[in-house]
Amino acid sequence: MKVANLTYEAVRIPHQRPIYPSWFPEKEEKDQCILLIGIHTDEGISGYASMEAPFGILPILVATMEYAKEFVIGEDPFAIEKIIWKLRNVARISTRPWVIENALLDVMGKACNQPVYKILGAMRDRVKLYASWAEKRPDEQRKEDAKRLVEQGFKAVKVRFCSATMKEDIAQVEAVRAAVGGQLEIMVDANQGTAVERQQKGFPELWSYERAKQTARELENLNCTWLEEPLYRYNFEGLAKLSSEVSIPIAGGEINRGIAEFKWLLEQHCFRIIQPNCTMSEGITQIRKIAAMAEAQGVTCNPHAWIPGIGLLQSLHLAASICNCDYLEYPYDPPALLPGSFQGILVNELTVEADGYLTLPAAPGFGYTLDEEKIHKYSILKG
Ligand SMILES: [Mg+2]
Structure with missing residues (x-):
């Protein structure tokens, strides 16, 4: 062929x-x-x-x-x-x-x-999802949003931090925790990896090391699952220091590129969770090599899955073939971000199942219909 x-x-x-x-x-x-x-x-x-x-x-x-x-x-x-x-x-x-x-x-x-994940070597047939929010909204609104996620079956949500002060940032997590208690795991994404563009736009200053560390400490008290991209993506030294000084897992890597860069991130112990993207960092088989390096160090590999169209399926098959993966990102922030547009080129959009998981399709390839x-x-x- x-x-x-x-x-x-x-x-x-x-x-x-x-x-x-x-x-x-x-x-x-x-x-x-x-x-x-x-x-x-x-x-x-x-x-x-x-x-x-x-x-x-x-x-x-x-x-x-x-x-x-x-x-x-x-x-x-x-x-x-x-x-x-x-x-x-x-x-x-x-x-x-x-x-x-x-x-x-x-x-x-x-x-x-055969489905792609079985050709790669299946680890599991179902992957646990976390709802990944996109926007900053008033705390009261987020309480309602979080309750709806619980009703839909989600077991976890990722909150975005982009406020001028740490107090405002933390208040968002406190609001979600108050609304749903322990029914949702809470991840936090600070999106500090794209710092240069943020500075040009007059957005709040890039986080200092101290702000990242204090935020991590607050999130530990709120029993959060991980803190993502708390520092610029090439601040290897700061990330490694932070990872060693706090107990909450530090996650990142979605914008980093190539096997060699991830090897460096792993060798410096920058992250306890790495998040390569299977269209931006490398393709699926190459990310499995990165996942293998992480596995050898006891580091988790939860692929970044903000990839529209078939992209979520690509990430799902990858996640199902990695033994050191425990969550997959599911971009979802109704009423703005919905599967109808994000996965819009598919006949059957993927949605969370009642227990918070997504089952791999049995059809050959990625298992979609355009x-x-x-x-x-x-x-x-x-x-
Ligand atoms: Mg992210």
């Missing part, structure tokens, strides 16, 4: 109401832009994967995919390591092409008539 073609299509699906992500100050996200990648073989099997393409970066991704064609077309879709080795040439002068690997895995699954009608309706670019 050979790869006969690589295609891409961008779709923009409107959100029910605009989203104001806590990590992009002053930005309003009116729609979900999804880049769908297709790998088509000479034997008639097509595999797909998708990634996020927000805020005008689409032309860069399109150029990357066009350039990647010459490295992928004509290859055996099972030759993943060889193709990735070639794609590293694309990444050298363009942006991240790793989503292509995931589409190849979908082809492999379909060719073998909503052709919706893709056609919201398509903005095709190649």
